[in-house]
Amino acid sequence: xxxxxxxxxxxxxxxxxxxxxxxxxxxxxxxxxxxxxxxxxxxxxxxxxxxxxxxxxxxxxxxxxxxxxxxxxxxxxxxxxxxxxxxxxxxxxxxxxxxxxxxxxxxxxxxxxxxxxxxxxxxxxxxxxxxxxxxxxxxxxxxxxxxxxxxxxxxxxxxxxxxxxxxxxxxxxxxxxxxxxxxxxxxxxxxxxxxxxxxxxxxxxxxxxxxxxxxxxxxxxxxxxxxxxxxxxxxxxxxxxxxxxxxxxxxxxxxxxxxxxxxxxxxxxxxxxxxxxxxxxxxxxxxxxxxxxxxxxxxxxxxxxxxxxxxxxxxxxxxxxxxxxxxxxxxxxxxxxxxxxxxxxxxxxxxxxxxxxxxxxxxxxxxxxxxxxxxxxxxxxxxxxxxxxxxxxxxxxxxxxxxxxxxxxxxxxxxxxxxxxxxxxxxxxxxxxxxxxxxxxxxxxxxxxxx
Numbered sequence: 001x002x003x004x005x006x007x008x009x010x011x012x013x014x015x016x017x018x019x020x021x022x023x024x025x026x027x028x029x030x031x032x033x034x035x036x037x038x039x040x041x042x043x044x045x046x047x048x049x050x051x052x053x054x055x056x057x058x059x060x061x062x063x064x065x066x067x068x069x070x071x072x073x074x075x076x077x078x079x080x081x082x083x084x085x086x087x088x089x090x091x092x093x094x095x096x097x098x099x100x101x102x103x104x105x106x107x108x109x110x111x112x113x114x115x116x117x118x119x120x121x122x123x124x125x126x127x128x129x130x131x132x133x134x135x136x137x138x139x140x141x142x143x144x145x146x147x148x149x150x151x152x153x154x155x156x157x158x159x160x161x162x163x164x165x166x167x168x169x170x171x172x173x174x175x176x177x178x179x180x181x182x183x184x185x186x187x188x189x190x191x192x193x194x195x196x197x198x199x200x201x202x203x204x205x206x207x208x209x210x211x212x213x214x215x216x217x218x219x220x221x222x223x224x225x226x227x228x229x230x231x232x233x234x235x236x237x238x239x240x241x242x243x244x245x246x247x248x249x250x251x252x253x254x255x256x257x258x259x260x261x262x263x264x265x266x267x268x269x270x271x272x273x274x275x276x277x278x279x280x281x282x283x284x285x286x287x288x289x290x291x292x293x294x295x296x297x298x299x300x301x302x303x304x305x306x307x308x309x310x311x312x313x314x315x316x317x318x319x320x321x322x323x324x325x326x327x328x329x330x331x332x333x334x335x336x337x338x339x340x341x342x343x344x345x346x347x348x349x350x351x352x353x354x355x356x357x358x359x360x361x362x363x364x365x366x367x368x369x370x371x372x373x374x375x376x377x378x379x380x381x382x383x384x385x386x387x388x389x390x391x392x393x394x395x396x397x398x399x400x401x402x403x404x405x406x407x408x409x410x411x412x413x414x415x416x417x418x419x420x421x422x423x424x425x426x427x428x429x430x431x432x433x434x435x436x437x438x439x440x441x442x443x444x445x446x447x448x449x450x451x
Contacts, residue, residue, distance in 0.1 A: 027278055028382060032325035034300060038276035039307075043359040045107065048114035048366075048396030053418055058398065059388035060424050063344065066386065069129075069136040070421040074121030076414040077197070078255070078334070078402035079421065080151035084174055087127040087136070087404075087412060089421060093120030094147030094163035094196035100221055111358050114396065116417050122146060124160065126176055127421065142169065142178035150200025150256075152209060154238055161198035161211055164190035166236060185209075186241035189229050192216045195270075197333075201256040202238065204263035209236040210246060210287075212253030218273050219296045219308055231295050233267065233287060249293035249319065255335040255402065257350070259286075262376060268332035268352055269322070271299060275307070277360035281325035282332045284352060284371060284378065294319035324378045329357035330365035334403035334414070338370070341409030343426045349373040351385060351411055353400035366390040368400050368413055386413060386424060 026033040053068075060066045070076075073091055080088040099105045123143040127136040142160075150161030158171040160182065167182035188198055188211065195214025202209050215231040216222055233253055235246035252270040259266055265287045271280035272295070280299040292315060294301065296308045301321035304311065326332050334353025338346055349372040354365035368386035372379050389398040398415040405411055413422040 027281065027327050028325050030324055030378065032281050032300070032327075034281075034303060035276060035278050037279055037306070039274065042106070043274055044277065044361040045110050045359055046361055046363050046394070047110055047358045048356065048390065048399065048417065049394040050114065050116070050417055051395045051397055053397045053420075056397065057388075058386050058422065060386055061344075061346075063427050064424055065427050066422055066424045067134065068420050069134075069423045070125070070127055070138055071419065073125060073419040073421065074118055074123070075116060075416050076125075076401070076419060076421060077149050077416060078151055078199075079404045079412050079414055080153060081404055081406050081412065082153065082171075082173075085129065085406070085408065086174075087421070088141060088151055088158075089125040089127065089414065090148040090151055090160065090402075091121035091123055091125060092145065092147035092149070092163075094149075095193050096196075097192045097194035097216065107359075114358060114417075115399075116419055118419055120147060122148070124148060124151075124178075128176070139176055141176065142182070144181070147196060149197045150211065152200050152202040154202050154206040154209075157238070159185070159200065159202070159209055159238070161188065161200040163193060163196045163198060164188055166198075166200070166209065166211060166241070184241075185238070186236060186243060189213055192222065192226055194222075195230075195252045197252075197254055199254055199256045199267075201258055201265070203265075204258055207238060209238050210234070210256050210265055211236055211243075212250070212256055212267060214252035214254070214270075215295065219305060227296075233265075246289055247287045247291045247293065249291075249295045249315075250287075251295040254333045255353070256287075257336050259376065260337055260339075264376075266335065266337075266350070268326070268335045269293070270331055270333075271328070272296070272305065273329070273359055275305070276328075277362070278328050281322075281328050282330050283322035284324040284326055284332070284335065284350065285322035288320070291320050292318050293322065300325075324371060326352060326354070326369070326371075326382070327364055329360050331355035331357060332365075333401045334368075336403050336405045338405055338411075339407055339409075341407060341426075342405065342411065343409070345372065345383070346370050346385065349378075351403045351405065352382070353403040353413060355399050355401060355416075356390065356396075363390065363394075366396065366399060368403055368411075385411075386422070389415075389417075 124141040126141040147163035158169040199212035232248040356365035369382040399417040402414040
């Protein structure tokens with residue numbers, strides 16, 4: 001107990017003296033500068049200090065407007081735009097991994113201080129702007145789920161990636177409530193569930209579902225046996241549930257999307273911890289079928305992680321570099337391709353939701369960035385698109401998770417600290433000169449009206 005108290009005192013001391021630094025330009029892009037690994041008893045811990053928005057809102061570039069279209073949610077994670085413009089929101093909090101070491105207990109306590117105290121909803125909420133005035137009504141589409149995260153609609157099949165299973169609802173256009181419980185398509189790895197989120201997207205032809213499954217540890221502290229079928233992206237036959245490993249060695253693929261026109265699968269991945277504030281870069285990458293991305297043996301290609309024993313030289317030799325570094329510990333949890341409807345310099349590229357760091361002295365993330373593309377590839381440094389979630393003194397009002405582009409010209413951002421859904425639009429496309437009202441969801445909210 002004395003040892004635990006000493007560790008706690010040292011860790012809590014690291015929480016003070018918050019800075020607002022961000023990853024430098026050399027740490028992002030296709031060829032990031034990688035420093036030497038650093039190790040220690042505990043990493044620096046500077047976490048969010050939650051506070052209410054109090055009438056404020058995040059900051060967006062000139063020419064864009066941001067509005068809270070739903071508040072009072074229960075840990076919103078990812079969203080899906082339905083063909084009629086309705087928005088589905090997956091709400092929940094998962095994971096049940098036991099702590100391995102005293103430092104894990106301490107880190108867990110400290111990290112929890114920077115998250116919402118609200119219990120996860122384990123449900124899908126439907127948001128509908130029935131008359132197009134910018135005001136969204138909310139209702140529960142489905143409940144009694146198990147930490148839902150990934151969402152995809154293929155024809156009349158609505159797929160949901162719970163933390164333990166991929167399930168399917170029948171969906172008819174305009175439907176506001178599920179017709180009973182879902183059908184299980186295939187179980188998903190859920191024992192221990194250190195990284196519980198199950199990201200998902202559908203192939204361009206709808207034949208397959210890609211599901212991201214994170215590792216059960218930082219660097220195999222629990223042994224390789226519990227990593228079976230994990231740290232990879234599954235390709236699941238949407239009809240039969242049969243699956244195969246599409247790509248492996250991805251520590252925690254937290255969001256997936258399909259590139260328009262090409263049908264290429266892209267992912268954002270959270271990399272490993274505890275070897276320094278600038279290692280290892282979280283990344284954005286086109287996912288190559290059959291490729292191995294290094295975890296746990298190496299990172300950013302063939303940089304060996306000396307903590308991993310036994311090593312596997314053949315695996316290291318086969319490891320490929322990701323396409324684009326987002327910076328270390330930004331905790332990218334959302335990704336989607338933009339469209340011409342978003343406009344300006346943000347028309348061609350991807351938006352990335354960065355939840356924010358907890359384990360570095362100078363916090364990074366806590367924003368939505370835009371990575372510009374040219375000829376189908378990343379073409380420059382990231383551009384801040386939604387900021388102001390966190391102040392320089394550590395006061396934090398929101399943390400972005402999922403980002404979804406509405407083809408009609410809006411970006412939808414899920415914020416799981418303030419439990420808000422934000423909508424960002426080009427100013428000239430506003431349908432009303434008045435600010436849109438927010439929807440406060442409660443258990444007694446009436447069903448959404450027809451459109």
